[in-house]
Amino acid sequence: MDPIPSRRYLVLLCQDRKQEAFRALKELTGGQVTSIATLAPDGELPRAQLTDQCAVVFDRIGVALLRCGEEKRRLLAMAAQESNPAILAIELERQVRAMARPKDIGIPVTPSNDPESLAAYLKGYRDAVNEIVDRALERQGPAAIVHPPSTPPDEASMSWGVHVTRSAVSTYNGRGVKLAVLDTGLDLTHPDFAARQIVSRSFVDGESVQDGNGHGTHCAGIAGGPARPSAGPRYGVAGEVELYIGKVLGDQGGGADGSVLEGINWAIEHGCHIISMSLGSSLESGQNYSKVFEEVARRALAAGTVIIAAAGNESRRPELIAPVSHPANCPSIFAVGAVDQALQTASFSCAGLVPDGGQVDIAGPGVQVLSSWPVPQRHNTLSGTSMATPFVAGIAALHAQSDPALRSRALLNILVQTARRLTQPSRDVGAGLVQAP
Known part of the structure; x- marks a missing residue:
């Protein structure tokens, strides 16, 4: 279990390696990865109900919205910095007004x-x-x-x-x-x-x-x-x-x-x-x-x-x-x-x-x-x-x-x-x- 409560993150994916990025997200988080276009006929997403290790990918811009704990975030950050060309960056989601x-x-x-x-x-x-x-x-x-x-x-x-x-x-x-x-x-x-x-x-x-x-x-x-x-x-x-x-x-x-x-x-x-x-x-x-x-x-x-x-x-x-x-x-x-x-x-x-x-x-x-x-x-x-x-x-x-x-x-x-x-x-x-x- 993660040592701190899960938070939501933005994960930047390589557009030329979409399938590889999906696989990497699944392997690194151990969770479910879903395309926004496949959630429903109109693509609606219950954002507040994202479960742990669940990622939703906005296909056109190549970004995943992910809920996970600190341990999983570290794995993704390491992938972005070192070995995985399909994961380009991960950032904490900010509040805007x-x-x-x-x-x-x-x-x-x-x-x-x-x-x-x-x-x-x-x-x-x-x-x-x-x-x-x-x-x-x-x-x-x-x-x-x-x-x-x-x-x-x-x-x-x-x-x-x-x-x-x-x-x-x-x-x-x-x-x-x-x-x-x-x-x-x-x-x-x-x-x-x-x-x-x-x-x-x-x-x-x-x-x-x-x-x-x-x-x-x-x-x-x-x-x-x-x-x-x-x-x-x-x-x-x-x-x-x-x-x-x-x-x-x-x-x-x-x-x-x-x-x-x-x-x-x-x-x-x-x-x-x-x-x-x-x-x-x-x-x-x-x-x-x-x-x-x-x-x-x-x-x-x-x-x-x-x-x-x-x-x-x-x-x-x-x-x-x-x-x-x-x-x-x-x-x-x-x-x-x-x-x-x-x-x-x-x-x-x-x-x-x-x-x-x-x-x-x-x-x-x-x-x-x-x-x-x-x-x-x-x-x-x-x-x-x-x-x-x-x-x-x-x-x-x-x-x-x-x-x-x-x-x-x-x-x-x-x-x-x-x-x-x-x-x-x-x-x-x-x-x-x-x-x-």
């Missing part, structure tokens, strides 16, 4: 027109042309695009985020592009989504896709809300994108790596071009990025899918600047920081402080952002890198629609190339503010 600022949850929409707020808003439209963003443009050919001065939005017709990202003037709407939002689900009864054909799935035990939290509905609204909502100003970017809603966080806003990876597996299987993840967990001192999530992100890119994730809200600027959170700190995951109406880095937004991974790639609107909310409230304003992330994901869908060649890394490259340069360092805002084509 929604990346909105908790104190903002549930605050009603209160648009402000006071002179002080308007002055701060207008101040944000100075166009300072920075030197070329060092890290972001090292991999780019074309020169940076300099955008002309902006004019204030008509707040009755569109949110400030839709305006400042130029989404309102784009000729694209995301039609024909598949975008997955992995979050707390969606209010499927919401009038702004009731007529949409939405593919959805819950990866949370005992909970349906119906959003009992609000965070997922808010994020989905930013990425794919309609150009003409049922009430109020426009808040969505890609109003005709094909939405895939994966519930990977429970109604309390929390979840675990296993559900997130299963959601990624599902999105790739459905051919999604973009995955938006406004979730994560903070890093401990000296903690590196996840080898499992990094390899999954690479495999997603090889399949034509980009993963865009929130950089995190742990900073308390100027006193404390925190590093980019897990899993956005993986080099192959596109990390999104947040700016406010003045186009200044949000006080909570994490920064690229770690040389090996952990960079911020781009920034999006993330302070007092209007979007959809479960009925009866219907709309709400929230703050967080959670809000900035679906702006980037939705605009990625517009770019993907504009040119079928813009897929995988080419899609991420165009986001960097067309970003609006800001005065802040790239560690805070990456290439700058995301811009619609």
